[in-house]
Amino acid sequence: xxxxxxxxxxxxxxxxxxxxxxxxxxxxxxxxxxxxxxxxxxxxxxxxxxxxxxxxxxxxxxxxxxxxxxxxxx
Numbered sequence: 001x002x003x004x005x006x007x008x009x010x011x012x013x014x015x016x017x018x019x020x021x022x023x024x025x026x027x028x029x030x031x032x033x034x035x036x037x038x039x040x041x042x043x044x045x046x047x048x049x050x051x052x053x054x055x056x057x058x059x060x061x062x063x064x065x066x067x068x069x070x071x072x073x074x
Contacts, residue, residue, distance in 0.1 A: 026053030 022034040029052055031041045041050070051058050 028052045028054065 023031045023039075024034050025032050026041060029041055029050075030038050031053070032038055041053075
């Protein structure tokens, strides 16, 4: 029997033992599943900087860097 999906997804959540969730898009601080349900995305900060989805300033900086030099050897 599968457990009901909670409102929190932990890094240790075993999705084979819970309801399956399919995250398909992000917008700002939220992510959305395939059925359109919105979740507050709070896990990114555990492994990287949480800068939000669709952050125009970040997208423009990345685009400018890719147009200049997409790979740099150190």
